[in-house]
Amino acid sequence: MSDDLQDALDRAAAAPRLLVALDFDGTLAPFTEDPADSRPLPAAREALDALAQLPHTTVAVISGRPLEFLRTVVDPDSRMVLSGSHGAEVDLSAAPGAGSGTRIELSAQQSDLLERAVAATLALVARYPGARAEPKPAGVAFHARPIADPGEAQQALEEMTAVYEAMPGLRLTPGQLVVECSVLGATKGDGLATIAAAVHPDVTVFAGDDVTDEDALAVLGPGDVGIKVGEKDSMARWRVADPPALAACLSLLAHRRTRAMTSMK
Numbered sequence: 001m002s003d004d005l006q007d008a009l010d011r012a013a014a015a016p017r018l019l020v021a022l023d024f025d026g027t028l029a030p031f032t033e034d035p036a037d038s039r040p041l042p043a044a045r046e047a048l049d050a051l052a053q054l055p056h057t058t059v060a061v062i063s064g065r066p067l068e069f070l071r072t073v074v075d076p077d078s079r080m081v082l083s084g085s086h087g088a089e090v091d092l093s094a095a096p097g098a099g100s101g102t103r104i105e106l107s108a109q110q111s112d113l114l115e116r117a118v119a120a121t122l123a124l125v126a127r128y129p130g131a132r133a134e135p136k137p138a139g140v141a142f143h144a145r146p147i148a149d150p151g152e153a154q155q156a157l158e159e160m161t162a163v164y165e166a167m168p169g170l171r172l173t174p175g176q177l178v179v180e181c182s183v184l185g186a187t188k189g190d191g192l193a194t195i196a197a198a199v200h201p202d203v204t205v206f207a208g209d210d211v212t213d214e215d216a217l218a219v220l221g222p223g224d225v226g227i228k229v230g231e232k233d234s235m236a237r238w239r240v241a242d243p244p245a246l247a248a249c250l251s252l253l254a255h256r257r258t259r260a261m262t263s264m265k
């Protein structure tokens with residue numbers, strides 16, 4: 001971790017109200033072939049558990065995953081604020097007095113479009129051995145990671161993208177060996193803005209690895225700490241190599257925040 005990032009985390013740890021918001025896949029959890037197998041790294045989980053128990057400190061996970069997955073796999077103890085489906089779902093129940101959040105309610109037209117998108121995804125999955133469909137409340141993801149041949153995986157992603165693009169009303173989200181579509185237009189920037197409006201942080205720390213995380217990085221202010229995980233282009237001011245390096249940052253932040261909150265007592 002660079003000295004500059006350590007300084008930024010030290011400053012964040014001393015904030016009167018701190019929000020630590022994190023992407024899940026590729027940030028808290030390393031990639032796995034089957035999305036159902038993903039889990040946060042133990043060091044990251046330990047740091048988040050410690051942070052979530054501190055006063056004036058909110059931990060949030062903002063992910064493309066369905067909210068229900070985040071509730072059951074990432075935060076079974078309901079200590080974190082959660083945003084699923086790329087910002088379309090928000091559960092604020094871990095933030096006292098903040099209200100309930102945002103639920104997905106689809107119109108009949110949106111439900112029909114979603115049904116057609118799922119059918120088109122399953123049709124392509126049937127043509128590419130190994131490919132997988134992941135249905136979501138307002139969309140569906142086509143996964144190419146399990147396709148053995150990289151050229152074939154790329155071709156499958158391009159075909160799926162073309163199919164989604166030909167269906168008016170779908171919003172496309174590219175990702176890491178995945179292409180997703182949604183019948184809603186929400187972004188992770190919307191999710192982070194909703195959470196920040198509810199918990200009023202003085203400083204927000206946000207980390208993410210993918211192109212969708214740029215929407216969240218875009219709503220950070222000059223005093224916030226935006227961290228890119230990995231090597232992709234980013235507007236983030238700070239960068240770490242991979243999920244273990246991010247877990248080390250979270251451990252440091254948890255340690256410093258614990259000390260800051262203890263000395264305030």
Ligand SMILES: O=P(O)(O)OC[C@H]1O[C@H](O[C@H]2O[C@H](CO)[C@@H](O)[C@H](O)[C@H]2O)[C@H](O)[C@@H](O)[C@@H]1O
Binds near residue numbers: 026031035175
């Ligand atoms: O916003 P995120 O938390 O980063 O979620 C983005 C998508 O991540 C998942 O797919 C990615 O991780 C899988 C498990 O490691 C991997 O198999 C896949 O290749 C990656 O693209 C998830 O399955 C999607 O629903 C998320 O939208």
